[in-house]
Amino acid sequence: MKPELIHGSRSRILAGAILAIAAVFVIRLFYLQVIQHGHYVDLAQTEQVKRERLPAKRGEIYALNDTTPVKMVLNETIYTVFVDPVVIIESGESEVIAKALKEIAGGNVRDGFETQLTKKDSRYQIIATRVTRTQAEKIKAKEFRGIGFQAVAQRVYPEGQLAAQVLGFVNAEGVGNYGLEGFMNEELAGVDGRLETVTDISDVPLTVGDRNIRVPAQNGKNIVMTIDRNVQSKVEQALAAGLKRSRATDASAVVMDPMTGRVIAMANLPTYNPADYYKVTDAALFNNATISAPYEPGSDVKTYTMATAIDKGVARASDTYYNTDSIKVDDRTIGNAVLGHTGVISFQTALTWSLNTGFVTLAQRLGDGKQITRTARDTMYEYFHDRLGLGQLTGVELANEQKGIIISPNQPDGNAVRYSNMSFGQGLDATVMQVSAGFSSIINGGNFYQPTIIDGYITDEGSYQKAPLKPPVRKSVVKATTSSEIKEMTHIARSMFPGIDKPGYYIGGKTGTSQVIRNGVYADDETIATYLGYGGSDRDHPEYVIMVSIHGDHRVLGGSTDAMPIFTDISNWMLGYLKIQPKGR
């Protein structure tokens, strides 16, 4: 017979009670572990899982040293040293710490940091900034309590001020401003990664659980510029010498390859050191005037007018007109800056002596021969704006490029008087970059190349990937014969200054002197002097285009006296640097 508890016995009651208690535990456990499973898993995740941003390394920027990329902008990790004064006071080591910090990071500690070490009411004080890794390691080795380090990435510019406005700078938030840093900020910044993982008490990531996420950072692209640092340095030197010689206040220059649109040098003075951008008080220093400061280009544009007339078949270099040193357009009289070449003269003479009357005459010949008709204005607008790019963004990969202004003949202001002024480079605004790019297309046979500052990229593995050369944006902007004739004309114009160029080379150019507009009128006491030219071994092989612009507050500067010497200095140096062989004498 099977023994069993008597119904109603105390043992049976006890068994029932124990069962009931056990049931409570089981139900509670079921509730906690099954019903509330998600809630406690989330709590555990919040407690155990560490979420960390994996910062992407900002891309470096290279220039060329002839054909080899060299670093212009790199990254460096520096440290901010902070302390917990309460801990330091407790440790009683404040004097020892102060002495050690002075010895190791003397130049980087803040003034009066000793008092910060013993500030009783504070738990966080920054006592040193921009401390190098070596200095930080030395401080860490002392094992002081209450000292912490915060790593900060910083851009380094080993070349100092070289090409400052081309490069731009990175601000404290890590955002690129101006120049290439600004324009290519997204590509340079990369994409931060993400780490979500269970960690132990020491924050060591553990491979437990299936919710770990690791998205690696995508480092920024390393960009190689077309800028040659040797040419850049020479151009900046030449500009500095020119500023001193002319007692001017600012100067700019662009050197580019007319056959590809590659920008070899781009300089502006005065300049600044991008590493010390925060010390700059005048924000105008950040601007790259060659792309951001449109101005009236002046007589350089006479090459555009001449090219238009030749291309349309209305004039040749040897064609003539009657010069009286002034010409009437509607109710305005336009005069020459250089007087005396009156009578029947050729357009070559007009270009050589920069006679405004010659170019107004060309504008008239684009019309009916007497007036700058709508047809003439349409033609000039088509060549200047549509074909040669004046008044349009060039698309060069730099921040803050400005368009400039060319008034269309459709607008009321696009009248004969304006277009007569435009024929000799006034009445329109364009940048140095636009004028250089348009001129390059005139002298290279008629292909307009988009100016570019990017030569290629360096991969993470360190190999150099050159970007493929881009085809011309517009072909046949002028005919090849027009191109040859303009080169010849500008070469002859330059021959007026014998002995300035290295013998055996083919150099040509045009001076420009444009008045500055002040309060809506042309000022008589201030000009911008420019020189636009090219050089190579012979007429068919132009190797470079250089444009120089120089200006001084209340200074009357001349294209031939102030800008041309800078061009000549750079041009003669380029012939040697590029190892261009002379072809003839």
Add this chain to the structure above:
Amino acid sequence: MSPQNNYYVSRRQQNYSRNQNTTRFQSAVKLGPVAHTVLVVLMIIVLGLIYVTQATRTTGYDYEAQKIDSQIAEYNEQKSELEVEKARLTALETVKNSSVAKEMTTPSSTQYVQE
């Protein structure tokens, strides 16, 4: 052997098959239900421990991986520092002001040889 502890049950008594000369040894020692339960629980615990140690074995490698990661980061930082130093030493201004550059002079003339 004592016949009380060990006895043989002839299979011949249990089976009707012929030529079955097999015997079964049956121990007189028997485990009760409590002992069985305890043994089963112990076995489950041991298996559970084995599972936990195997499942978390990889976690032990995380500490090694962390050390190696820290070393890699350290070397990368050293490499970056050296690159910055190299860039500073090969900068144009540094080269121009070097003692080697100071000894150089500008050529007085350049001649080209015709190919």
